[in-house]
Amino acid sequence: MISVRNLTHQLGQQTILDDLSLTIPKGKVTALVGANGAGKSTLLSLITRLMKLQDGQILIDNMNVGETPNDALARKLSILPQSIQLEPRLTVRELVSFGRYPHAKGRMQKQDWNKVDEALTVLDLNELADRQLDTLSGGQRQRAYVAMTYAQDTEYMLLDEPLNNMDIAASRSLMRVLRELCEHHGRTIVIVLHDINYASGYADNVVALADGKIDQEGTPLDVVDSAFLHRIYGTDAKVHILDDRPFVQV
Amino acid sequence: MNRVATTLMALLVLLVIATLSLFVGVIDLQPKNLFNPEELELLLVSRLPRTLAVLITGSALAVCGTIIQLLVRNRFVEPMTAGTGQGAMLGILIAILYFPSASLIVQICIAATMALISSIGLMLIVIKLPATKPLYIALVGLIYGGIIGAGVTFVAYQADLLQYIEIWTTGEFSGVLQGRYETLWIAAIVALLAYLIADQFAIVGMGRTTAISLGLNYNQVVVLGLITISIVTALTVVTVGMIPFVGLVIPNIVSRLYGDNARLTLPITAFFGASLVLICDIIGRVVRYPFEIPVGTIMGIIDALIFLWILYGRERHAR
Ligand SMILES: Nc1ncnc2c1ncn2[C@@H]1O[C@H](COP(=O)(O)OP(=O)(O)OP(=O)(O)O)[C@@H](O)[C@H]1O
Numbered sequence: 419m420i421s422v423r424n425l426t427h428q429l430g431q432q433t434i435l436d437d438l439s440l441t442i443p444k445g446k447v448t449a450l451v452g453a454n455g456a457g458k459s460t461l462l463s464l465i466t467r468l469m470k471l472q473d474g475q476i477l478i479d480n481m482n483v484g485e486t487p488n489d490a491l492a493r494k495l496s497i498l499p500q501s502i503q504l505e506p507r508l509t510v511r512e513l514v515s516f517g518r519y520p521h522a523k524g525r526m527q528k529q530d531w532n533k534v535d536e537a538l539t540v541l542d543l544n545e546l547a548d549r550q551l552d553t554l555s556g557g558q559r560q561r562a563y564v565a566m567t568y569a570q571d572t573e574y575m576l577l578d579e580p581l582n583n584m585d586i587a588a589s590r591s592l593m594r595v596l597r598e599l600c601e602h603h604g605r606t607i608v609i610v611l612h613d614i615n616y617a618s619g620y621a622d623n624v625v626a627l628a629d630g631k632i633d634q635e636g637t638p639l640d641v642v643d644s645a646f647l648h649r650i651y652g653t654d655a656k657v658h659i660l661d662d663r664p665f666v667q668v
Numbered sequence: 669m670n671r672v673a674t675t676l677m678a679l680l681v682l683l684v685i686a687t688l689s690l691f692v693g694v695i696d697l698q699p700k701n702l703f704n705p706e707e708l709e710l711l712l713v714s715r716l717p718r719t720l721a722v723l724i725t726g727s728a729l730a731v732c733g734t735i736i737q738l739l740v741r742n743r744f745v746e747p748m749t750a751g752t753g754q755g756a757m758l759g760i761l762i763a764i765l766y767f768p769s770a771s772l773i774v775q776i777c778i779a780a781t782m783a784l785i786s787s788i789g790l791m792l793i794v795i796k797l798p799a800t801k802p803l804y805i806a807l808v809g810l811i812y813g814g815i816i817g818a819g820v821t822f823v824a825y826q827a828d829l830l831q832y833i834e835i836w837t838t839g840e841f842s843g844v845l846q847g848r849y850e851t852l853w854i855a856a857i858v859a860l861l862a863y864l865i866a867d868q869f870a871i872v873g874m875g876r877t878t879a880i881s882l883g884l885n886y887n888q889v890v891v892l893g894l895i896t897i898s899i900v901t902a903l904t905v906v907t908v909g910m911i912p913f914v915g916l917v918i919p920n921i922v923s924r925l926y927g928d929n930a931r932l933t934l935p936i937t938a939f940f941g942a943s944l945v946l947i948c949d950i951i952g953r954v955v956r957y958p959f960e961i962p963v964g965t966i967m968g969i970i971d972a973l974i975f976l977w978i979l980y981g982r983e984r985h986a987r
């Protein structure tokens with residue numbers, strides 16, 4: 419369980435997160451949605467200690483982020499950031515193998531390489547495994563980074579817009595992998611999504627953020643309707659219910 | 669060729685060049701005459717120390733070039749020109765002016781400390797610059813080094829020590845003799861120790877976010893890297909003077925051909941670096957025989973050619 423208590427975050431004069439409290443259940447896929455600039459990445463960065471906590475408390479199970487050593491957290495949670503800064507000159511396999519660093523600390527054992535192979539297979543990267551990252555397409559590269567996060571093999575996985583640049587096949591297959599990890603391996607997934615239909619289709623819970631506050635949370639069926647879309651995104655779209663899941667007509 | 673084969677080949681080539689280096693010089697020395705005590709002495713007192721000094725300097729500086737490039741995430745920065753070398757010179761000046769009776773080791777410590785301070789300064793500036801604008805960082809590095817260099821010249825001018833600057837800025841190995849280069853072994857050891865955390869440097873090269881999410885103590889790795897660079901640079905400047913370019917050219921070649929997985933590529937980097945400096949040193953010994961041309965001069969010409977190749981050469985793709 420991730421529990422966020424009274425989180426307030428300011429950058430300059432602007433309040434990005436405003437006394438936000440949230441509980442993310444264990445073993446579920448939670449989708450974080452909200453308009454551009456709502457504070458989703460900021461919230462994720464604080465949970466994953468990429469940004470320094472200003473005010474409030476974040477607990478992951480019973481680990482207090484901010485007091486727990488960095489390398490212990492690296493074995494507990496992994497993050498796929500929204501923007502990858504610069505491309506290192508590495509092959510896909512090398513990149514994915516760095517995901518094992520928190521466990522192997524530079525001494526890769528057999529089981530570490532097995533995990534790397536598993537990650538490559540699950541993300542359908544076997545054919546690209548020996549290619550240099552800078553020779554891949556945007557979506558292929560994104561998949562390589564997801565594979566690295568997968569190889570880190572943590573109980574909690576937090577992904578900031580992982581579907582960026584991915585085609586529909588890759589997007590659906592990634593969402594299925596995440597569901598599978600959650601259902602059969604007890605992983606907890608937090609995922610920032612812009613396409614509400616992916617949230618509806620694959621998430622157990624949807625958390626909507628607006629102006630640094632939680633606007634609404636619950637199952638997709640509870641949360642997603644026309645009024646919700648109007649309120650959060652200021653857009654009017656029809657919502658249809660199919661197999662107990664709401665889908666936005668885009 | 670894969671990396672393991674290249675590493676072995678590079679080592680082999682290096683050994684051949686090193687052997688050659690032992691027998692090239694003003695005094696004729698033939699392998700068959702080595703049993704002659706005079707010639708053996710020449711080998712042990714002059715040729716061997718000189719060759720070892722070149723090997724250590726070339727390999728350690730190439731390794732340091734890779735480290736700084738990973739830390740600042742820019743391929744056009746090298747310690748000698750981006751402030752570390754100038755910081756070391758400033759340190760030596762301070763040692764000469766204020767602690768003239770201090771031992772060599774104390775002077776080296778002062779030089780290394782000043783080199784570290786100016787490297788940290790560079791790092792603090794670079795952190796504020798966007799990594800997506802590589803030219804910014806490269807130019808800022810050059811200007812930063814230039815400013816500290818100007819400061820060094822000013823202080824030296826005031827203190828009437830300009831002739832020292834001349835010696836430090838044109839590094840060369842003709843003065844290396846037994847008993848006058850051994851401190852360089854510290855540089856060799858420091859570079860070897862840095863290799864132990866090669867993985868961490870590679871991860872830091874992927875950016876702060878990735879480093880933290882993989883559980884690395886980002887600041888600690890950066891500081892360890894800067895300390896490594898500073899010690900190696902200071903020892904080089906104190907012992908043989910500035911040797912520019914190796915730390916720039918070799919990491920670029922190796923990154924281009926074999927990638928950035930530092931644990932696998934640093935040995936190649938070290939062997940290439942040692943070979944480059946040694947080849948330049950040997951050329952410097954024979955071109956105007958019996959006079960010598962400083963290694964830095966030869967290297968300037970060769971490296972300009974190599975750099976053109978790097979800039980215009982075709983990028984090598986998948987293996
Ligand atoms: N370094 C910064 N300085 C000032 N404001 C910032 C900074 N970084 C982000 N912000 C602001 O914080 C707010 C929240 O940003 P955040 O990146 O968390 O949004 P987001 O919900 O992830 O948006 P997106 O969907 O576009 O990724 C935005 O209004 C943004 O302008």
Ligand SMILES: [Mg+2]
Binds near residue numbers: 458459460500578
């Ligand atoms: Mg975001």
